[in-house]
Amino acid sequence: MKKGKKRLFLGWICLLLSLCMVTAASAETDGTPIQPCHQVTMTERKSTAQNGASISVWHITTALGTVDAELNALADDYAAELSPLLQKPGRERAQNSALTVRILHSRTGMSWMSFMVQARQEYHRQIQQVRFTTRTYDMLTGQRITLADIFPADSPAWELLEQAVRDAASAYYPDETPDAAAVEALCENLAQADFMLYGMSLVIPLPSVYENHPQLMQATLYYPQIRAYMTEEAQRQTDNASLYRFCALTYDDGPNQWITPHVLDALMKTGARATFFLVGSRVSDFAYLARQEHDEGHAIATHFYEHLYANQEQGGKFRAMYDKVNRAHIAAIGIAPAYARAPGGQWQRMGSYGVGWPLIQWTAEAQDWSGGDQGPDAYRTANTIAASTKDGGIILMHDMKINSAKATEMFIPKLEERGFMLLTVDELFAKDGVTLEANQAYWRCLDGVTTQY
Secondary structure, eight states, X not given: OOHHHHHHHHHHHHHHHHHHHHHHHHHHHSOOOXXXXXXXXXXXXXXXXXXXXXXXXXXXEOSOHHHHHHHHHHHHHHXXXXXXXXXXXXXXXXXXXXXXXXXXEEEETTTEEEEEEEEEEEETTEEEEEEEEEEEEETTTOOBOOHHHHSOTTOTHHXXXXXXXXXXXXXXXXXXXXXXXXXXXXXXXXXXXXOEEOSSEEEEEEEOOSTTOOSEEEEEEEHHHXXXXXXXXXXXXXXXXXXXXXXXXXXXXXXXXXXXXXXXXXXXXXXXXXXXXXXXXXXXXXXXXXXXXXXXXXXXEESOSSOOOTTTSXXXXXXXXXXXXXXXXXXXXXXXXXXXXXXXXXXXXXXXXXXXXXXXXXXXXXXXXXXXXXXXXXXXXXXXXXXXXXXXXXXXXXXXXXXXXXXXXXXXXXXXHTTEEEEOHHHHHHTTTOOOOTTOEEOOOBXXXXXXX
């Protein structure tokens, strides 16, 4: 072979080797893409009751027809049972009296999925009742998974579960007393309890044990607390840290009566959980939306009581918001927020004011708050978020413009194809055992590192 051709040949070999190395490195850094058995599509069926009330029932299509049949039958049963209870709408507006039946889902491991069929009856934006049923399946075999399949009968986890239920019951509505008999009944029937498996937590959704508060309560245990007590298969199916990369999706400035429902729809369709940083005054105005966010499994935090900037106000004004925010959140969902995001991300001054909350920053954004009434182009926003999100990162979005909701439904599948699993902020830090401290800033969480990149 001539020297020139030999050099060219060697050059091509080096190039191919380099490409192989880049591909291998990329494969090493990427997580496992979402599995075919985890794929889901949702369809909505709208109707009107004889008295004019609005009815919305969602159906689900998964990888298994037997699962679809059971879940959709549960949704239809709720609709048939609760539709006759709908009151006649006031002021000729059907949405003033509404029944919504939704099917929420989540995934863990390579083949397990959890589902919640949830029915909400509302009248003039007041929750009349919330009903729910959960199911967990192995989506390769169709086997239904119960808590007894996750924890052996003699596992110490049962004591942890009972304590989590008791702690949750006492944490809600701190100025009220829970129904002691109802709490005992929940604890005595843990083996048959409803539950959801999320990316980094097992959550037992509980019916409210407080009079006149029709909502869900949540008893949460993070996987690092309980995986050692699980069965071998359950440990394998909850070992998400060895399979996926993680990020937390967050929304600021809501709730918004026009946009937040679309964001919640996008999250339901994609099976993602988010963390909502709510403006306290808007929580008071739109408590029904805050309650829906909470009941559908999302984390609720605060964006302060008013959307004011720390460099334009005195510290005393922000410190005074602490109690106002807590009162607004407790009135809406029963519990106070555990952390906050400073408007404009002005964490340094806000922290120096001693506002009392850990301050959550972000590592990826697309300025979806800009761009006129509808916001910037949804495709551009989705591509920006999908390309800029890193392992352990926190995504900043806003539920104030319709294109933010559209982009949400686009970028979540893109992230999942890159091997990401979306967590709440609580889960993101709990996976590494990081305790959030008041007045300190946190940008991300990767192997316990929480500082800026």
